[in-house]
Amino acid sequence: MENINDIDVIVIGAGPSGLACAITCKKENKNVLVIERASKFGVKNMYGGAVYLESLKELLGNDYKNLSVDRIVKNHNWVILNNDNSLKVSYKNKDAKSSGIITRYSFDNFLAEYAKNLGVYFANETLVVDLIKKGNKIVGVKTDKGEEIYSKVTVISEGFNSVLAKKAGLKTKMKPNDAILGIKEVIRLDYETINQRFNLKENEGAIYEFFGGIKGDNTEPPLGMGFLYTYKNFVTVGVGISMKSLTDSKTKPYEYLERLKSNEFVSSLIKDGEVIEYSAHSIPETGYKMLPKLYCDGALLVGDAAGLVDSIHFEGTNLAIKSGMLAGQTAVIAIQKNDYSKNTLKIYKEMLFNSFVMDDLKTYKNVISVLYERKNSIFSYYLNKADEFFKLFTTADNKGKKQGYRKFIKAFFKDRPIKDLIVDVISFVKCVINAII
Amino acid sequence: MDNSNSNGLNADEKLATLRFICDNKSHITVDNNKCKNCNEKVCLNCCPADVYEQIEDKIEVNYENCLECGTCTICCPYGAINWNYPQGAKGVRYRFG
Ligand SMILES: Cc1cc2nc3c(=O)[nH]c(=O)nc-3n(C[C@H](O)[C@H](O)[C@H](O)COP(=O)(O)OP(=O)(O)OC[C@H]3O[C@@H](n4cnc5c(N)ncnc54)[C@H](O)[C@@H]3O)c2cc1C
Numbered sequence A: 001m002e003n004i005n006d007i008d009v010i011v012i013g014a015g016p017s018g019l020a021c022a023i024t025c026k027k028e029n030k031n032v033l034v035i036e037r038a039s040k041f042g043v044k045n046m047y048g049g050a051v052y053l054e055s056l057k058e059l060l061g062n063d064y065k066n067l068s069v070d071r072i073v074k075n076h077n078w079v080i081l082n083n084d085n086s087l088k089v090s091y092k093n094k095d096a097k098s099s100g101i102i103t104r105y106s107f108d109n110f111l112a113e114y115a116k117n118l119g120v121y122f123a124n125e126t127l128v129v130d131l132i133k134k135g136n137k138i139v140g141v142k143t144d145k146g147e148e149i150y151s152k153v154t155v156i157s158e159g160f161n162s163v164l165a166k167k168a169g170l171k172t173k174m175k176p177n178d179a180i181l182g183i184k185e186v187i188r189l190d191y192e193t194i195n196q197r198f199n200l201k202e203n204e205g206a207i208y209e210f211f212g213g214i215k216g217d218n219t220e221p222p223l224g225m226g227f228l229y230t231y232k233n234f235v236t237v238g239v240g241i242s243m244k245s246l247t248d249s250k251t252k253p254y255e256y257l258e259r260l261k262s263n264e265f266v267s268s269l270i271k272d273g274e275v276i277e278y279s280a281h282s283i284p285e286t287g288y289k290m291l292p293k294l295y296c297d298g299a300l301l302v303g304d305a306a307g308l309v310d311s312i313h314f315e316g317t318n319l320a321i322k323s324g325m326l327a328g329q330t331a332v333i334a335i336q337k338n339d340y341s342k343n344t345l346k347i348y349k350e351m352l353f354n355s356f357v358m359d360d361l362k363t364y365k366n367v368i369s370v371l372y373e374r375k376n377s378i379f380s381y382y383l384n385k386a387d388e389f390f391k392l393f394t395t396a397d398n399k400g401k402k403q404g405y406r407k408f409i410k411a412f413f414k415d416r417p418i419k420d421l422i423v424d425v426i427s428f429v430k431c432v433i434n435a436i437i
Numbered sequence B: 001m002d003n004s005n006s007n008g009l010n011a012d013e014k015l016a017t018l019r020f021i022c023d024n025k026s027h028i029t030v031d032n033n034k035c036k037n038c039n040e041k042v043c044l045n046c047c048p049a050d051v052y053e054q055i056e057d058k059i060e061v062n063y064e065n066c067l068e069c070g071t072c073t074i075c076c077p078y079g080a081i082n083w084n085y086p087q088g089a090k091g092v093r094y095r096f097g
């Protein structure tokens, strides 16, 4: 690296948020250094499996077409599992092309290669262990190799664990109510078997979301759900369980996964497949209500590190990319103005609030807490009356989801449910109404 | 655990599907003074890789198996777990994340 003394922007972490930020800054000819702890891009990262092409198009223009995904999502299913009964709502759209199924290894490498070709510098196998401060201002980073690297703006894109965001005082420690643990298995099945079993043609892909079917040892159901994504030569099956539910029960995370897998509906889909990888990664659920400080003198916080995830839809890469782009634009403005103080960096927060990222987070701000309070009725009885609800969970189009909720509320009052559920309904609807007004 | 389905694996078998580059020192430490008075022992059941183990009256940390999900530090009610990332390049490496 020739210009180590002349770095404009340091990006900590090469996930979608950090890489989107680096690409945005480099396009404006800024010197960018991305520091990533992993030995290869993407090997520390895990998700369900779908990226949203709209956000990628916004970042890369027509170059987004060079991304080669395993499959294009054409079929989205919501399945309620009740012992061995199941109710499936299936949505198939032959023309859909808004999301693609791809591993994080391939996706992160695609973005990193793109950034490299633009001229972004990378330091791999390097962990940032601390931030360098001058007074209150963050002016650079310390690495585990003992280096100190200085920059004008530091972007913290560390993802969920975000040790540094806590050190910088941007964020407080999370509690079990604020996070979901996701675990999954990658199960090998051959291409033809997948197409046959899931009724897919060529590179068509399917997503399943499972509600119920992950009972623990407690009589109370855990707050959690299951998922399945079809890749080219394997499927991923996983569960997301609220950390609060994990602390409330003796059931181990992988026992929930095994229970989901042994449900008749699910086991018929993964029958005879070989498990080739197990993995775990967490999802922040701090959302709109517990938004951390998004900026301070010299630094910006983006992506999962800032809790910018739509945990209800398991959407994060698109919010990460958008927040990274906005942080990049902010850094460019700060460099032009030669002012890296809060005063200039606050533009980032303003832009974020005017984008779909905050729209989506706002829409869900009360949903999660109501889910906690009412989880027994919702996750037991309610699952039986829920198809109306699931119709809302449609594709991500960067437009927010208010429209869908309006319809939901209409339907909700039309088929008013039985009396003793009204309390649940009222509190749930209240939060939904809150979300759309 | 119900293992009747054809691809049900126990915890050890699950971990055996993974590749790790082992760090020579633990990125996790527990303050056993705090654990002594802890009745919940949530660390023993919230971790997806069974990293925590009770041996006599002490909590031992099998940090080599850590999947870096961060669950343990969030779930421990007494702040007894000090968690850092493993050194650069060390720790778990997913191929199909
Ligand atoms: C189970 C599960 C399923 C999901 N499913 C989906 C889905 O289907 N679709 C979707 O869009 N989103 C999904 N998400 C969410 C999505 O994965 C995240 O929102 C997104 O990856 C966030 O991107 P990021 O760049 O902020 O962080 P990350 O992707 O976590 O990237 C952070 C990077 O920083 C590196 N790093 C961290 N700290 C340091 C440091 N100190 N020094 C150097 N490097 C560091 C890490 O190694 C990592 O590469 C899912 C998440 C989970 C857990």
Ligand code: SF4
Pocket (backbone or CB within 6 Å): B030, B034, B035, B036, B038, B039, B040, B041, B042, B043, B044, B059, B075, B076, B077, B078, B079, B080, B081
């Ligand atoms: S939950 Fe925390 S305090 Fe209790 S035994 Fe485990 S590490 Fe120690």
Ligand code: SF4
Pocket (backbone or CB within 6 Å): A280, B028, B046, B047, B048, B049, B050, B051, B052, B065, B066, B067, B068, B069, B070, B071, B072, B073
């Ligand atoms: S980070 Fe996750 S895998 Fe590692 S010890 Fe903690 S709970 Fe277990």
